Amino acid sequence: METETTRTVPQLEDHLGYWLRRVSNAVSGAFSRALQQKQTSVAEWVLLRELYERGQAAPGELADVLGLTRGAVSKIIDKLEAKSWVQTDANEGDNRSRLLSLTRAGKRSLPALADIADQNDTRYFDCLTAKEKAVLRELLIKLSEHNHIHDVPTA
Numbered sequence: 001m002e003t004e005t006t007r008t009v010p011q012l013e014d015h016l017g018y019w020l021r022r023v024s025n026a027v028s029g030a031f032s033r034a035l036q037q038k039q040t041s042v043a044e045w046v047l048l049r050e051l052y053e054r055g056q057a058a059p060g061e062l063a064d065v066l067g068l069t070r071g072a073v074s075k076i077i078d079k080l081e082a083k084s085w086v087q088t089d090a091n092e093g094d095n096r097s098r099l100l101s102l103t104r105a106g107k108r109s110l111p112a113l114a115d116i117a118d119q120n121d122t123r124y125f126d127c128l129t130a131k132e133k134a135v136l137r138e139l140l141i142k143l144s145e146h147n148h149i150h151d152v153p154t155a
Contacts, residue, residue, distance in 0.1 A: 023124070028153070031120040038113065039083075043068075043154040045113050047076050048085065048102065050152075052110055056089075056099045067151030085109055 012018045032042050050065060051057060057065075063073040077100065080086040085106030088098045102110075125133055143149070 027120065027124045028155075030123065031117065032155075034116045034120060035113065038109075038116070040109075040113060041076075041079075043072075043076050044080055045117070046152055046154045047073070047080065048106060048110060048113065051086065051100060051102050052107070056101045058097055058099055062100070065152065066154060068154060080106070083109075 028042070035042060035045055046066060047062060050062060054061075059073050059077060060070055062068075063070045066073065068076075077086060077088075081088070083105070084103055086100050087103050088100055090098060125136075128136065
């Protein structure tokens with residue numbers, strides 16, 4: 001019979017979570033540092049990318065989609081407005097609410113930021129074949145869905 005003092009404790013490396021976290025920390029850390037060279041945070045990149053997809057969005061809508069508080073989104077918006085990358089317009093049907101959209105400068109910033117994301121992916125995942133990348137993506141999506149992980153990573 002195994003007791004608390006004789007029980008074997010698995011190595012860190014025996015856990016899939018260890019390897020996932022190790023890779024995730026390296027990938028996200030490198031991406032964050034590369035964006036910082038452009039005076040941009042991951043959260044700013046994610047919000048810009050989401051606005052690019054949507055065209056216009058209310059801050060509350062962005063908070064819901066990104067899984068952030070309205071206060072956090074407000075701070076990100078303030079930073080992007082200071083860079084003149086987003087603009088705020090009154091919502092035509094409701095003067096109390098506002099809609100955000102990318103400015104011309106914001107749209108011009110996106111390709112360079114997307115290149116950073118692409119280069120980061122290449123750096124870390126180019127050792128995988130196209131088939132391995134597809135399998136990894138499928139497995140990560142399956143894990144996200146099974147565990148109800150829906151928040152967009154912004155840090």
